[in-house]
Amino acid sequence: MTARRWSVLVVVFALSMSVAWPAIAHAAAAPTKIVMQTPNALPVQKSDPQSVMVLGAMLSTADGKPVANQKVEFLMVTDILGKTQASVGTVVSDSGGSARTTFVVRKTGPYQFTAKFAGNDAFGPSESPVLKADFEALPSKVQTQLVDLRQVGGMLPWAALALGLAIWAVLIVVLVRVAVVVPRAARGAGPRGA
Amino acid sequence: MVSLAIPQHHEVSEITEVASRPILQGGIRFWLIAGFFAIFVAAGIGAYAYQVMHGLGVTGYNDSVFWAVYESNLVAFIGISYGGAVTSALLRLAGAGWRAPIVRMAEAMALVSLCVGALFGIIHLGRPDRLLELFTRPHATSPIVWDFLAITTYIVATVVFLYLPLIPDLGAVRDFVGPRVGGWRLRVYRILALGWRDLPVQRRIVEQSMTVVAIVIIPLAVSVHSVLAWAFGVTVRVGWHSTILAPYFVVAALLSGVAAVILVVYAFRRAYHLEEYITVKQFRYLSYLMLALGLGYLYLTISEMLTESYVLDEQTAPLLQSMLIGSFSPFFWFFLIVGGAIPTLLVVLPWTRTPAGIALAALLTVVGMWVKRLVIVIPPLEQPVFDRVARGYQVSITEILVTLGATAAIPLLLMLFFRVFPILSIDEIHEVAEEELAAHHERHEEFTGRGPVRAEGGVR
Numbered sequence: 201m202t203a204r205r206w207s208v209l210v211v212v213f214a215l216s217m218s219v220a221w222p223a224i225a226h227a228a229a230a231p232t233k234i235v236m237q238t239p240n241a242l243p244v245q246k247s248d249p250q251s252v253m254v255l256g257a258m259l260s261t262a263d264g265k266p267v268a269n270q271k272v273e274f275l276m277v278t279d280i281l282g283k284t285q286a287s288v289g290t291v292v293s294d295s296g297g298s299a300r301t302t303f304v305v306r307k308t309g310p311y312q313f314t315a316k317f318a319g320n321d322a323f324g325p326s327e328s329p330v331l332k333a334d335f336e337a338l339p340s341k342v343q344t345q346l347v348d349l350r351q352v353g354g355m356l357p358w359a360a361l362a363l364g365l366a367i368w369a370v371l372i373v374v375l376v377r378v379a380v381v382v383p384r385a386a387r388g389a390g391p392r393g394a
Numbered sequence: 395m396v397s398l399a400i401p402q403h404h405e406v407s408e409i410t411e412v413a414s415r416p417i418l419q420g421g422i423r424f425w426l427i428a429g430f431f432a433i434f435v436a437a438g439i440g441a442y443a444y445q446v447m448h449g450l451g452v453t454g455y456n457d458s459v460f461w462a463v464y465e466s467n468l469v470a471f472i473g474i475s476y477g478g479a480v481t482s483a484l485l486r487l488a489g490a491g492w493r494a495p496i497v498r499m500a501e502a503m504a505l506v507s508l509c510v511g512a513l514f515g516i517i518h519l520g521r522p523d524r525l526l527e528l529f530t531r532p533h534a535t536s537p538i539v540w541d542f543l544a545i546t547t548y549i550v551a552t553v554v555f556l557y558l559p560l561i562p563d564l565g566a567v568r569d570f571v572g573p574r575v576g577g578w579r580l581r582v583y584r585i586l587a588l589g590w591r592d593l594p595v596q597r598r599i600v601e602q603s604m605t606v607v608a609i610v611i612i613p614l615a616v617s618v619h620s621v622l623a624w625a626f627g628v629t630v631r632v633g634w635h636s637t638i639l640a641p642y643f644v645v646a647a648l649l650s651g652v653a654a655v656i657l658v659v660y661a662f663r664r665a666y667h668l669e670e671y672i673t674v675k676q677f678r679y680l681s682y683l684m685l686a687l688g689l690g691y692l693y694l695t696i697s698e699m700l701t702e703s704y705v706l707d708e709q710t711a712p713l714l715q716s717m718l719i720g721s722f723s724p725f726f727w728f729f730l731i732v733g734g735a736i737p738t739l740l741v742v743l744p745w746t747r748t749p750a751g752i753a754l755a756a757l758l759t760v761v762g763m764w765v766k767r768l769v770i771v772i773p774p775l776e777q778p779v780f781d782r783v784a785r786g787y788q789v790s791i792t793e794i795l796v797t798l799g800a801t802a803a804i805p806l807l808l809m810l811f812f813r814v815f816p817i818l819s820i821d822e823i824h825e826v827a828e829e830e831l832a833a834h835h836e837r838h839e840e841f842t843g844r845g846p847v848r849a850e851g852g853v854r
Binding site: 377 | 534535540543544547550551554557558561588589590591593595596599600603606607610614708
């Protein structure tokens with residue numbers, strides 16, 4: 201085999217490896233599994249709005265060995281304009297394969313979360329099953345009595361409109377008065393220079 | 395002999411001659427400068443046409459940052475207008491004699507910047523064709539409906555406020571300059587002067603009306619800017635939902651308005667050699683006003699940031715971080731140093747308190763306050779509401795061109811306005827000069843013990 205053929209062979213090998221390597225590497229990566237954990241009492245818990253929920257995930261290999269120092273992304277599954285996943289945060293797993301983040305519950309209702317590991321050369325990707333949680337409002341600690349302000353609220357636009365119209369009226373009266381009185385006074389004074 | 399405070403030429407015909415310089419002096423220089431501004435205006439109109447054809451997608455808006463440069467421009471330009479009108483109204487009501495040569499420019503600037511600023515309410519709409527629904531299907535709980543009512547009322551008030559003191563001046567221009575100008579402009583003077591002949595009854599009516607409108611325009615301007623502030627404040631957005639926002643907006647408007655008045659006065663004084671009437675005194679007094687308002691704004695800024703940063707709740711922290719050390723920190727510190735500290739120094743130090751130094755301070759204040767409006771509008775919108783993903787905003791070339799076009803429209807419209815209408819308030823300058831002359835003669839009589847002295851040249 202001539203040197204020219206060898207060089208062609210090397211180039212072809214290099215090109216094919218650059219294309220195929222990610223697939224080969226991925227196939228060689230250890231499979232992983234990821235499971236969501238929640239220290240809070242889920243799936244149903246009563247909560248004040250603004251309360252903080254801790255989301256946790258355990259990343260491990262298929263045989264249960266913890267996978268440390270890998271990025272785990274927590275996602276909230278939403279139904280706004282179709283099924284989408286909104287990122288809650290990305291956390292690096294600790295030596296025990298555990299990753300934790302917090303989520304502020306802004307309103308009551310059902311929530312769905314999932315955790316994702318994108319995978320790399322050493323470990324394959326994985327996604328946890330969806331974790332469902334339902335937040336019900338706690339009775340308020342402060343006893344308040346609702347005051348019905350609808351009547352006052354209903355009057356406000358009319359008051360503002362009346363004020364606006366009053367200003368318009370003042371401006372129109374001023375302008376009309378000037379436009380009428382000034383020329384009339386000039387006419388009453390006789391011809392100019394007289 | 396007259397006191398130094400009284401211009402040498404204080405007769406109506408002489409003041410009219412000076413006030414009509416922009417009307418009489420056109421020339422290639424005027425049209426070159428007007429053409430320069432017109433290029434930017436044309437580019438802005440072109441960019442807006444492109445936006446209308448392709449939708450708001452050509453801006454840097456996204457589902458989170460839905461107000462940006464356009465809304466900042468709306469607040470900034472209307473603020474400038476408000477400052478001009480209120481400065482003029484307050485000085486008029488206070489009877490400050492030094493106001494006379496500058497009120498016309500302040501009032502014209504108020505109207506022009508208001509018209510340009512109000513356009514941004516339409517420019518930032520994705521569907522401007524639906525504007526009519528503000529009339530046909532108004533919703534009483536929408537701040538935009540009230541914004542619209544307040545701004546249109548304010549436009550009418552500003553027109554009336556500009557027009558009333560123009561009536562005696564148009565009479566003077568009609569008599570002394572009109573025959574030389576002729577054509578459509580003379581017809582305009584004849585119609586708008588309403589047959590002014592300086593009769594006591596005419597003077598009484600116009601002065602009464604001016605006082606009424608000056609009183610009305612102050613609360614009106616405060617309400618316009620407060621309603622604008624409440625369009626932000628009644629939302630639950632972090633950084634906007636604040637009780638201090640309305641007075642914060644009002645003081646900002648006054649500050650940028652006074653600064654813009656200084657700039658306009660400086661530019662036209664230089665261009666038409668009005669030094670005889672607009673002296674260092676006007677600049678000095680306006681700069682004191684600007685300084686006081688600047689310190690007031692600084693106080694409100696510290697008050698707002700101190701209370702927010704002391705509590706530092708979970709939502710406020712990222713916003714303050716973004717403003718103080720994050721992506722918006724260059725803008726915030728630019729506002730504080732270039733728009734606040736440097737102008738203050740320029741006004742405080744006696745050797746920079748010259749018309750040029752004060753004009754530079756005013757320019758920095760106007761730019762600094764515009765940047766502050768960006769800091770008010772954009773960072774709160776970049777904070778996530780539904781999730782933890784912050785959506786950034788990148789200004790587009792369309793928005794830049796529209797903004798440049800609107801900015802250039804203000805000097806262009808002012809130049810064109812003063813091509814037709816007198817740049818100085820002739821009647822008020824004459825009135826102030828007469829008062830000062832009478833006071834001078836009174837002092838002279840007391841000093842010499844002689845009888846009354848006749849004013850040199852008489853009065854009209």
